[in-house]
Amino acid sequence: MSPARPLRPLARACAPSCARSLETTGGAAEPPLPAQPVFTVNLDELLAGGGLPLTATPRWRVSRFEADGASKVMEVTGEGAASVGDDRFSPLIREALGVAAGDQRVQRHDYEARLFRTPALSLLALWLHASGAEDLFVAVGRPPGGLDANRVYPEAAFMAAIRGAAERLAAAFREAEDPDRLG
Numbered sequence: 001m002s003p004a005r006p007l008r009p010l011a012r013a014c015a016p017s018c019a020r021s022l023e024t025t026g027g028a029a030e031p032p033l034p035a036q037p038v039f040t041v042n043l044d045e046l047l048a049g050g051g052l053p054l055t056a057t058p059r060w061r062v063s064r065f066e067a068d069g070a071s072k073v074m075e076v077t078g079e080g081a082a083s084v085g086d087d088r089f090s091p092l093i094r095e096a097l098g099v100a101a102g103d104q105r106v107q108r109h110d111y112e113a114r115l116f117r118t119p120a121l122s123l124l125a126l127w128l129h130a131s132g133a134e135d136l137f138v139a140v141g142r143p144p145g146g147l148d149a150n151r152v153y154p155e156a157a158f159m160a161a162i163r164g165a166a167e168r169l170a171a172a173f174r175e176a177e178d179p180d181r182l183g
Helices: 043-047 090-101 155-175
Strands: 036-040 059-065 071-077 080-086 112-118 123-129 136-140 152-154
Touching: 043 155, 090 112, 090 123, 090 136, 123 155, 136 155, 152 155
Parallel strands: 036 112
Antiparallel strands: 036 059, 059 071, 071 080, 112 123, 123 136, 136 152
């Protein structure tokens, strides 16, 4: 078997162990993750059966440590910072990277690590993209029904599951007496 190939551009985030989080290191801070492209797909796009946003301009997720040691994250667009907040997702992203790094398909190709987000479904996933290879996804945190966290999914299975979740959500809004109260 050939040696494992690193995920780019997050290879530095995987050393020495992607699966470690702040909780499992006794509070010792790990270095911030390198900047990550974030692609957002809205509910209407999912329901229309659109493909992956391969040509969309992503936002970039940049994590850093404040002078007081607090971990912060900001999303940056071409116009500058779009949002700033706490960095609760880096440990979960590291965990997803660890799962992905152990997958045989990932070891055979030079994958770029991206983030895929669908706000209406409260979905964040690690998106592994490589030219000439099937895209792979790892749901981060608590994914919608039909997906398990920290499991590597091929594109077709992942997209079918989130489209199913989108259809269930849209049906709930259609059937509600007052859809504005659903959230």
